[in-house]
Structures are given as structure tokens and as C-alpha cells.
Amino acid sequence: MKVTLKVWRQKNAKAAGEFKTYTSPELNPNMSFLEMLDVLNEELSNRGEEPVAFDHDCREGICGTCALVINGTPHGPHKGVTTCQTYMRSFKDGDQLIIEPWRAGPFPIIKDLVCDRKSFDRIQQAGGFITVRTGSAPDANSIPVPKGNSDLAMDAAQCIGCGACVAACKNASAMLFVAAKVSHLGLMPQGQPERYRRVKAMVEKMDTEGFGACTVTGSCEAVCPKEISLDFIARLNRDYAVSLLKGEPKRLKGGGAG
Amino acid sequence: MNLLLRLWRSSLGKKYVMAFTGIALFGFVIGHLVGNLQVFGNPDLINTYAHFLKSKPGLIWGARIGLLLMVSLHFAAAVTLTLANRAARPIPYAGGSAPGSTWKSRHAMVSGLVILAFVVYHLLHYTALVGGINGTGKDFSLLKTTLPGSNDVVPDVYAMMILGFKVWWVTAFYLIAQALLFLHLGHGLASMFQSLGLRNHTWWPRISAFARATSLVIFLGYASIPIAVLVGGMGSEYAQRALAQTSVNEAK
Ligand code: HEM
Ligand code: SF4
Ligand code: FES
Numbered sequence: 001m002k003v004t005l006k007v008w009r010q011k012n013a014k015a016a017g018e019f020k021t022y023t024s025p026e027l028n029p030n031m032s033f034l035e036m037l038d039v040l041n042e043e044l045s046n047r048g049e050e051p052v053a054f055d056h057d058c059r060e061g062i063c064g065t066c067a068l069v070i071n072g073t074p075h076g077p078h079k080g081v082t083t084c085q086t087y088m089r090s091f092k093d094g095d096q097l098i099i100e101p102w103r104a105g106p107f108p109i110i111k112d113l114v115c116d117r118k119s120f121d122r123i124q125q126a127g128g129f130i131t132v133r134t135g136s137a138p139d140a141n142s143i144p145v146p147k148g149n150s151d152l153a154m155d156a157a158q159c160i161g162c163g164a165c166v167a168a169c170k171n172a173s174a175m176l177f178v179a180a181k182v183s184h185l186g187l188m189p190q191g192q193p194e195r196y197r198r199v200k201a202m203v204e205k206m207d208t209e210g211f212g213a214c215t216v217t218g219s220c221e222a223v224c225p226k227e228i229s230l231d232f233i234a235r236l237n238r239d240y241a242v243s244l245l246k247g248e249p250k251r252l253k254g255g256g257a258g
Numbered sequence: 259m260n261l262l263l264r265l266w267r268s269s270l271g272k273k274y275v276m277a278f279t280g281i282a283l284f285g286f287v288i289g290h291l292v293g294n295l296q297v298f299g300n301p302d303l304i305n306t307y308a309h310f311l312k313s314k315p316g317l318i319w320g321a322r323i324g325l326l327l328m329v330s331l332h333f334a335a336a337v338t339l340t341l342a343n344r345a346a347r348p349i350p351y352a353g354g355s356a357p358g359s360t361w362k363s364r365h366a367m368v369s370g371l372v373i374l375a376f377v378v379y380h381l382l383h384y385t386a387l388v389g390g391i392n393g394t395g396k397d398f399s400l401l402k403t404t405l406p407g408s409n410d411v412v413p414d415v416y417a418m419m420i421l422g423f424k425v426w427w428v429t430a431f432y433l434i435a436q437a438l439l440f441l442h443l444g445h446g447l448a449s450m451f452q453s454l455g456l457r458n459h460t461w462w463p464r465i466s467a468f469a470r471a472t473s474l475v476i477f478l479g480y481a482s483i484p485i486a487v488l489v490g491g492m493g494s495e496y497a498q499r500a501l502a503q504t505s506v507n508e509a510k
């Protein structure tokens with residue numbers, strides 16, 4: 001099979017980008033989407049053209065590095081699947097595929113289809129951690145966790161930080177990502193001491209990085225390769241409201257116990 | 259004060275404001291509908307009701323100021339958030355956008371702005387009684403009647419509604435605004451639960467069903483009035499008589 005590719009090409013962060021159209025070499029339908037781009041790049045190199053830059057790492061759907069918008073849908077046509085786990089058999093011979101990078105102010109393009117997602121790292125650094133000395137591993141079950149909470153926390157912890165939620169949202173909102181990170185820690189006993197400080201810090205960072213607000217369109221949930229639920233955004237909204245009401249702890253004059 | 263500032267400066271906080279003001283506006287929309295549906299009764303019914311409201315300036319001005327505040331906050335939050343949201347996506351997609359979203363969820367700002375334009379017109383039309391914009395060539399403030407068991411001359415709200423909706427384009431604008439309110443609330447009534455964190459996957463289908471059903475009932479309720487007037491000919495004779503009376507009033 002062959003497909004026509006309309007690919008976003010952009011030399012560097014400063015340059016203006018544009019779409020270039022390529023016809024793919026003959027493809028095996030069982031190639032992955034990224035392997036298809038590998039073959040295209042091989043051909044481009046052989047012709048002496050600059051290969052298409054795209055992000056990838058594990059190629060098994062667990063690292064969150066791959067990031068392509070295929071015909072308007074981040075990570076392509078399948079629900080709960082990353083770009084790297086999308087296969088050419090999902091398309092038809094002769095299809096035209098428009099391939100774009102994640103589009104968001106806080107995700108500036110570095111080159112072609114590669115964008116800079118360090119804004120996510122900065123949100124994580126603002127509060128996506130627990131402050132404890134790691135030391136040696138504690139005994140199993142020394143801290144009991146209700147089963148329902150541990151299941152939910154595991155669901156939230158599935159988030160691989162790919163940014164497809166931002167890419168899909170018409171507002172480029174990072175709510176689903178932040179909600180997953182806040183809930184993952186906020187549901188565990190170890191996350192309680194910093195629960196409200198965390199949610200405040202991460203939301204504030206999300207806002208200052210320039211992500212948009214949530215208007216409950218559901219695009220994020222629809223494209224998330226880990227099927228993170230909008231329920232977590234509701235949880236984020238709840239926790240943030242509580243953190244606002246609590247405010248900053250005030251130092252008492254005079255000190256003393258009680 | 260500190261808390262209010264923190265609310266307004268945060269994107270989540272502004273959504274809380276949108277949700278709370280949205281609830282208040284929703285409450286008004288329901289109350290106003292119940293009031294208006296009295297037009298289906300005897301003309302005295304709605305005229306008595308209107309006179310009752312007018313005779314309680316504290317109540318009516320309290321409600322007006324409260325609603326103005328709610329609309330202003332809702333509008334200010336909507337505009338500032340929408341601008342920030344646009345700025346967060348500087349380059350649009352060529353291959354399509356917002357997968358998995360509904361039209362009404364993407365166009366809350368548009369539906370909201372048309373509703374606002376309608377509300378301004380509606381207030382000039384029926385509250386401020388600006389004569390030139392009602393399309394009848396008549397001054398609605400001349401429509402007067404008396405209530406049973408009293409000699410007081412009061413505004414004839416029934417006749418005003420009938421004559422107002424006889425103008426086809428007034429009814430058309432009204433219906434367009436109601437259709438957009440239907441879409442706005444079909445999304446907004448569910449969205450506000452999400453914004454306030456009051457949902458999970460068990461409740462979401464029920465909340466969405468509530469939003470769809472309630473917005474439909476509101477649409478049917480409001481739309482029934484101008485349709486009954488324009489298509490059903492409701493109150494025609496009464497309105498003609500009231501209109502004839504205005505020339506008498508004018509002469510006085
Ligand atoms: C002044 C004109 C209006 C504008 C510009 C406007 C705009 C908006 C916008 C942009 C949203 C956000 C949608 C979202 O988050 O998904 C919204 C939400 C909402 N609106 Fe309006 N709207 C207006 C009037 C109204 C009226 C008259 C009502 C009630 C009858 C109303 C009820 C709601 C509700 C309940 C929400 C959901 C709040 C939330 O998501 O937290 N709006 N509006
Ligand atoms: S929530 Fe889903 S789409 Fe968003 S970063 Fe995490 S895994 Fe990716
Ligand atoms: S390359 Fe790791 S998830 Fe796709």
C-alpha cells in the first residue's frame with residue numbers, strides 16, 4: 001500500500017513552517033505509523049533531503065514521547081492507543097494523511113513534528129511529588145490503602161505525560177494531565193500531607209505556563225492513550241476549591257502550643 | 259477579599275464563578291418561564307402578576323441588580339477565559355480539530371453572545387418599552403387596563419405580549435435566541451457540575467440527561483408563547499380591543 005502524506009515541515013523554532021506533500025514508498029500494512037515515517041525518511045535521506053524530525057522513544061506505548069496529530073486527531077484514529085502503536089493497516093491504500101505536531105502555545109515547535117513539552121515538567125516540578133526521604137523500601141502493607149483508592153490512583157498513574165490532551169483540546173487546556181498527576185498522589189496516604197499545597201502549586205503553574213481553561217468538551221478524554229477519565233478533572237476542581245478555601249497557613253503571633 | 263482575588267486570577271476559580279452565576283441565571287430563567295406561562299390563562303392572570311411585581315420595588319430592583327451582577331460576572335469570566343483559550347492555540351490545525359466534542363460544547367461563547375444580544379433587545383422591547391423597536395409602530399406604554407376588583411389603571415402586559423409577538427421578526431429573533439439558550443444550557447447545565455467537581459462516571463450520564471431534558475423543557479416552554487400568538491392566533495381579539503383603546507388613551 002501507499003499513502004499520500006501532508007507533513008508539517010519547520011526548520012527550527014524561529015522559522016515559519018509549511019506543509020510538504022510526499023508520496024510514501026510501498027508500505028507493508030503491518031508497519032507501525034512510525035516505521036512508515038522511518039521508511040519515508042530513509043528515502044528522503046537517499047535523495048539528499050532533510051528527513052522529517054519526529055519524537056519517539058519506547059515505541060511500545062509506555063513512555064509518552066511520540067506525539068503526532070494524524071488527520072486532526074492526536075495519536076491517530078484509535079481510542080486508547082499512542083501514535084507508536086498505530087499501524088498502517090488502520091488506513092487504506094491511497095489515503096491522504098495530514099501529519100501535524102501538537103499545537104499549543106506552551107508546546108513550542110523545535111523542529112518539524114517535534115515540540116518542546118518542558119512546560120509539563122515544570123508543572124510536575126511545582127508539586128507533582130511527595131517530600132519524603134526515600135531510604136530503604138518500607139515493609140509491604142505497613143501503610144494500608146483502601147482498595148478503591150489504590151485502584152483509582154493506579155488509573156490516574158497511567159498518565160504517560162504525552163500531552164495529547166492538550167493537543168486535542170480546543171483551548172489547549174492541560175487539565176486532564178494535571179488532574180491525573182494531582183489525583184494519583186492525592187489518593188494515596190503518602191500524598192496527603194502536601195495534598196492542598198500540591199494542587200494549588202500545580203494549577204497555578206499550569207495557568208502561568210499559558211495553557212487554556214477547561215470548557216468540558218471532552219476532547220482530552222477522547223484521545224488520551226491511557227483513557228484517563230474526566231472524573232479526575234472533577235476531583236481536581238474539588239481539591240482546588242478546598243485549597244483556595246484553606247488559603248495559606250498563617251503564622252500565629254506569640255507562638256506556643258495549641 | 260484575598261479569596262475573591264485568588265478565585266478571579268485562576269482559570270479554575272473563574273470556572274467556579276461561571277458555574278455559580280450560571281446556576282443563578284438558570285434559576286431566573288425557570289422563574290421567568292413560570293411567570294410568562296400565565297399568558298395561557300385569562301388576561302387578568304398575568305396582568306395581576308405583573309402588577310404584583312411592579313408594586314414591590316424592593317423585590318424587583320433587588321432582582322434586577324442581582325441579575326445584572328450575575329450576567330456581568332458570567333460574561334466577564336467567559337470573555338477573559340475565551341481570550342486566554344484562543345491564545346493557548348496560536349496555530350490552528352489543518353486536519354480538523356477538537357475530536358470527540360459536541361457542537362454545543364464548542365460554541366458556548368457564540369450562543370452566549372447571541373443570548374446577551376437578545377436579552378438587551380428584550381429589555382428595551384418589553385421592560386424599557388422603547389417604542390421604535392417593537393415593529394408595531396405603537397407605543398406599548400399606552401396599553402392600559404384595570405384589574406378585577408380595583409379601579410387602578412395598570413399596564414396591559416397581556417396585550418403587549420400578544421401585539422409584540424405578532425411581529426414575525428420579533429418572534430424569529432426570540433426563537434433563535436431560545437434555540438441557542440437550549441444549546442447553551444444543554445452543555446452548560448452539565449458542565450457546571452464538572453466545573454464544581456460534582457460528578458463521577460456513575461452520575462455523569464444522569465447529569466447529562468438532566469441538562470438535555472431541562473434545556474428542552476425550557477425551550478418548549480418559552481417557544482410555545484410566541485408560536486401560540488403568531489401561529490395559533492391566541493389573544494388576537496383581546497389585543498385588537500386593547501389597541502383600539504390606546505388611541506383613546508392617547509387622546510386623553
Ligand atoms: C451573557 C451572555 C452569556 C455568555 C457570553 C455566556 C458564555 C458562557 C460560556 C463561554 C460558558 C462556558 C462554557 C463551558 O465552560 O463549557 C458558559 C457556561 C455556562 N452558562 Fe453561559 N453565557 C451567557 C449567558 C448565560 C445565561 C443567560 C445562562 C442561564 C440561563 C447561562 C448559563 C450557563 C451555565 C449554567 C454554564 C455552565 C457553567 C460551567 O461550565 O461551569 N449562560 N456561558
Ligand atoms: S492525560 Fe492522557 S493524553 Fe494527557 S498527558 Fe496523560 S496520558 Fe497523555
Ligand atoms: S514512543 Fe513511547 S509511547 Fe509512543
